[in-house]
Amino acid sequence: MTTTQAAARTTGRIGDNAQRPDGTLKVTGEFAYASDLWHDDMVWGVTLRSPHPHARIRRIDVTEALTVPGVSAVLTADDVPGENAFGLEHADQPVLAGEFVRYEGEPVALVAADHPETARRAAGRIRVDYEVLPALTDARRALDDDAPQVHPGGNLVRHLRLRRGDPAPTAPVVVSLDFEVGMQDQAFLGPESGLAVPAEDGGVDLYVATQWLHVDQRQVCLALGMPPEKVRLTLAGVGGAFGGREDLSVHVHACLLALRTGRPVKMSYGREESFYGHVHRHPATMTYEFGAERDGTLVYARAHVLLDGGAYASSTAAVVGNAGLLGLGPYRFPSVAVDAFGVFTHNPPCGAMRGFGCVQAAFAHEALMDELAAAVGVDPVEIRRRNGVQEGDRTITGQVIDSAAPVAELLQRVADLPLPPPLPGHPDLRDLPGAVGNTTHGEGVRRGVGYSVTYKNVGFSEGFDDYSTARVRLQVTGGEAVATVHTAAAEVGQGLVTVQQQIARTELGVERVVVVPADTAVGSAGSTSASRQTYVTGGAVKAACEAVRTAVLQRAAVALGRPVAGLALDGDKVLGAGGEVLAGLADVLGDDAVEETVEWRHRPTHAVDPETGQGDAHVQFAFSAHRAVVDVDVELGLVKVVALDTAQDVGKAINPDAVVGQIHGGSAQGMGLALMEEVVVTDGHVRNPSFTDYLLPTILDVPPMQVQVLEYADPHAPYGVRGVGEPPTISSGPAVAAAVRAACGKPLRRVPIRPEHVTGTQPTAIPPRSDRP
Amino acid sequence: MDFLQPSSWDDALAVRAERPDALPIAGGTDVMVELNFDRRRPGALLDLTRIPELREWSVADEVVRLGAGVPYARVITELGNRLPGLAMAARTVGSPQIRVRGTVGGNLGSASPAGDAHPPLLAAGAEVEVASAARGTRRIPVAEFFTGVKRNALEPDELIAAVHVRTARGPQQFCKVGTRNAMVISVSAFALALHPDRQAVGTGIGSAAPTPRRAAEAEEFLAGELDWATRGPLPEGLARAFGERVAAAAAPIDDVRGTAAYRRHSLTVLARRAVTWAWDDLRRAA
Incomplete structure (x- = not known):
């Protein structure tokens, strides 16, 4: 009865470069993004936003707007049926401004009309009587006694205090610096969009581009005053996220308009509105001091980090946590004193962005490591190698690092990669700083090399109940066994759908895996952020598949009259212990479906001690190193990044192509912050809300990258995976900044580095310190 | 908004005369941005592409x-x-x-x-x-x-x-500073033309004054100092002095793309380099 033929192995498993199902559609322009959502008889919603960073709303007159033909609704704060508040961690942000507006761009009123232009014109006829109030726009003044109060209860969002070791340490070598990081934007290419459809049960179905459906649902329910079963969310096509979709944008607004008009309502921001419609990366002001032995061995660190949270809390508290708990870099420090603050101002709200607090701190600690290297006379690679943590070391919170921490190896690997050749005698303009701008033919061009090594926590930290839910079903369709995977995890372009398919193929040995659209009909998957989805939702899908496999093999054991031990699934077959085919999987399943739902958690993390910041705050750390090579025209301050090479430990590359893609993109994003990406805010006003003046690196700015992917499995993680998405964004920028400093010999204590900083045609915002060594 | 699409030049001029509220549009790379950002609402678009x-x-x-x-x-x-x-x-x-x-x-x-x-x-x-x-x-x-x-x-x-x-009778250069290496609006720009046939110099400055403008005094200075006859090496001091004069002709402002001080500084560098390259070209051509 047994056949002896070997089964063909299922392909597209973990470790394979499985092709992503959305790849061809995206390349050919056929993928349906949230901005492509359409519904017969839908109307369009637009938002009227505050022109002032801080004002009292005396009165709103919507009369004239309502008379515009085609307008079906005009809503203000009075029309919010539930609580007029939302927020990721604290519901402190009004759905529509009530008595006060607290930042430029805050939503004040909504209009629905049969055409977006009609809605915009009607919004222009809403009369808002503002009493303009003094605005707090300098975060450094936020905690002063006489500072304007953004909210009752003071301007402090969080102060993280971290103390370890000797409270009054001294060292023979002391280096210090001040550093500033500007406000970066996520600049996802698909602006905020959603479609809300009123339902017959009085509820609403919302299709929206987002990062975490269930946390959105909770907030929408609060504002609508509806239970979760009446507010159903489905993920629409997401064109990038990078943290900028963790907070609500169109969600509640579209639902309010849909429930008021009884019509489907589409809202879709343009690029300019998008700059006002989501949170940005926190600007940071930092002061760091490191003490070391004469050989460069670190003795202590002191750090003061101030993050401008803008007008509402968003995820500022958690970003402060990261900036403090991870803010000294992956180094051994016997004694530590860190104070990290997040404050309210009347600037645009800041929140999650790829790298989440570690990015800002990395610019400071990496610049200071270079200072230390220079002070003790060793090279930048050696100073980091000497002080880098290893597996078994304790972090600055006292947590033992219980999986690979290959800091020294990552550095050595990037240092050993071949360097790009020097510029030829008559270089192509495109290879020079300024490119076809024809600003140099080689005059003034100096080459610099910079190194950086950083780490990032993976998943949610500090005791957060971080879990994901997966439902996996195996049944026969069209004569073949098909696995269906259902989660609420947001695919935002990173390739999570493919990862889920690969895991199901691996665990169930089936070729055909359908990942159904993410929605709130299944339990929460947690956020697509913190480099966590392959780990956590991957873990949930793996666990659900294992449960399904166990059930299927038990059926097979009964049907085949064999013990279940030794049976396996592969190539759509049930295999015996020797790999021999015992039965077709479809035959074993017959007409029945096997379905399992699993809620999966990683190891618990713990809150840190409020006085000392000590504790096992994190579940996993991910390490990466970069080496940047730049050519700087030191007379004009223009930069050409020549090479940006990296090494990163990913634990296990589930999809190696996708891993390298994440590393390429993350590296470019970190480089962008080092050199050009900044939302310029003056007196609370955004001055460059467009891609004309918010500059992102073009293909001519992004250099070739040599990428070394290490796979040191984390024994605590499914398949040994380690989060991939954020580390390259953290270590690339400081390496680029270091390379520019090396090329031009200037301290450059602010990013983005502007030509003015290199050429000394604009004083840096921070005055020089008299106590600098 | 009307969309007017004349198919001949005479028709276009007639339409232009009739409709002073019409905004001419060719490639649309400026006009459409203005419309999309709602900065302009012309009564009509006058399409010149036909x-x-x-x-x-x-x-x-x-x-x-x-x-x-x-x-x-x-x-x-x-x-x-x-x-x-x-x-x-x-x-x-x-x-x-x-x-x-x-x-x-x-x-x-x-x-x-x-x-x-x-x-x-x-x-x-x-x-x-x-x-x-x-x-x-x-x-x-x-x-x-x-x-x-x-x-x-x-x-x-x-x-x-x-x-x-x-048609160029001598070397020409154009240099443009932007804060990234492609697809960027200029922070400052400089153009130079040497006219050896009449021993004259032409210049143009961009993004460093309310309008594009010449650096007339710098042109005259350079034309008078250049060794047109023997085309000897360009003295470094002359290139530098020319750069200073070009920058002096600018009237830049601070804005989100750059500071006035940087704009002026960059023009000294661009003009110095441009004249060096152009003069070298002229010497090589001789």
Whole structure:
């Protein structure tokens, strides 16, 4: 009865470069993004936003707007049926401004009309009587006694205090610096969009581009005053996220308009509105001091980090946590004193962005490591190698690092990669700083090399109940066994759908895996952020598949009259212990479906001690190193990044192509912050809300990258995976900044580095310190 | 908003005269941005893309007559030898897609201080040919064409027909500073033309004053100091002094793209380098 033929192995498993199902559609322009959502008889919603960073709303007159033909609704704060508040961690942000507006761009009123232009014109006829109030726009003044109060209860969002070791340490070598990081934007290419459809049960179905459906649902329910079963969310096509979709944008607004008009309502921001419609990366002001032995061995660190949270809390508290708990870099420090603050101002709200607090701190600690290297006379690679943590070391919170921490190896690997050749005698303009701008033919061009090594926590930290839910079903369709995977995890372009398919193929040995659209009909998957989805939702899908496999093999054991031990699934077959085919999987399943739902958690993390910041705050750390090579025209301050090479430990590359893609993109994003990406805010006003003046690196700015992917499995993680998405964004920028400093010999204590900083045609915002060594 | 689409130049001028509220549109790379951002709501768009002669160029008596509707991509591929400065500037405009759409005539119509075509036209001493149904054709020296920030010398009933640029008799350079290496609006720009036939120098400054402008005093200074006869090596001090004079002609402001101090500083560098390259070219050609 047994056949002896070997089964063909299922392909597209973990470790394979499985092709992503959305790849061809995206390349050919056929993928349906949230901005492509359409519904017969839908109307369009637009938002009227505050022109002032801080004002009292005396009165709103919507009369004239309502008379515009085609307008079906005009809503203000009075029309919010539930609580007029939302927020990721604290519901402190009004759905529509009530008595006060607290930042430029805050939503004040909504209009629905049969055409977006009609809605915009009607919004222009809403009369808002503002009493303009003094605005707090300098975060450094936020905690002063006489500072304007953004909210009752003071301007402090969080102060993280971290103390370890000797409270009054001294060292023979002391280096210090001040550093500033500007406000970066996520600049996802698909602006905020959603479609809300009123339902017959009085509820609403919302299709929206987002990062975490269930946390959105909770907030929408609060504002609508509806239970979760009446507010159903489905993920629409997401064109990038990078943290900028963790907070609500169109969600509640579209639902309010849909429930008021009884019509489907589409809202879709343009690029300019998008700059006002989501949170940005926190600007940071930092002061760091490191003490070391004469050989460069670190003795202590002191750090003061101030993050401008803008007008509402968003995820500022958690970003402060990261900036403090991870803010000294992956180094051994016997004694530590860190104070990290997040404050309210009347600037645009800041929140999650790829790298989440570690990015800002990395610019400071990496610049200071270079200072230390220079002070003790060793090279930048050696100073980091000497002080880098290893597996078994304790972090600055006292947590033992219980999986690979290959800091020294990552550095050595990037240092050993071949360097790009020097510029030829008559270089192509495109290879020079300024490119076809024809600003140099080689005059003034100096080459610099910079190194950086950083780490990032993976998943949610500090005791957060971080879990994901997966439902996996195996049944026969069209004569073949098909696995269906259902989660609420947001695919935002990173390739999570493919990862889920690969895991199901691996665990169930089936070729055909359908990942159904993410929605709130299944339990929460947690956020697509913190480099966590392959780990956590991957873990949930793996666990659900294992449960399904166990059930299927038990059926097979009964049907085949064999013990279940030794049976396996592969190539759509049930295999015996020797790999021999015992039965077709479809035959074993017959007409029945096997379905399992699993809620999966990683190891618990713990809150840190409020006085000392000590504790096992994190579940996993991910390490990466970069080496940047730049050519700087030191007379004009223009930069050409020549090479940006990296090494990163990913634990296990589930999809190696996708891993390298994440590393390429993350590296470019970190480089962008080092050199050009900044939302310029003056007196609370955004001055460059467009891609004309918010500059992102073009293909001519992004250099070739040599990428070394290490796979040191984390024994605590499914398949040994380690989060991939954020580390390259953290270590690339400081390496680029270091390379520019090396090329031009200037301290450059602010990013983005502007030509003015290199050429000394604009004083840096921070005055020089008299106590600098 | 009406969309007017004349198919001949005469019709276009007639429509222009009838509809002073109409906004001419060629490649649309400026106009559509203005419309999309709701900065302008013209009563009509006057589409000039159906008029064949606007998309042609010709040469007579060593002067190129460049139709207002010739896109940058063709300036680069077809006029690189005759109008090298303009072609270098065209190469820095936007992305390949923008260079296929955008036109020199449109750049002049927008009259932005940051318009990339303007500095080389100033340096070459170009003339803008404009026309109206009522008064026919007139020519405006490009240095007199820019009258203010995004304002030009056109009368309400006039359209830009072409720009006349003398074929280069000597080396030309165009340099543009932006804070990334492609697709960037200039922070500052400088164009230089050496006219060895009449021992003269032409310059054009971009993004460093309310309008594109010449550095006239610097032109005269350099023309007087250059060793035109023997074409000896360019003294470093002369290049430097020229750079200082070019910067002195600018009247830049601080804005989100750059500081006034940087703009002035960058012009000293660009002008110094440009004259060095141009003079070397001239010496090599000799």
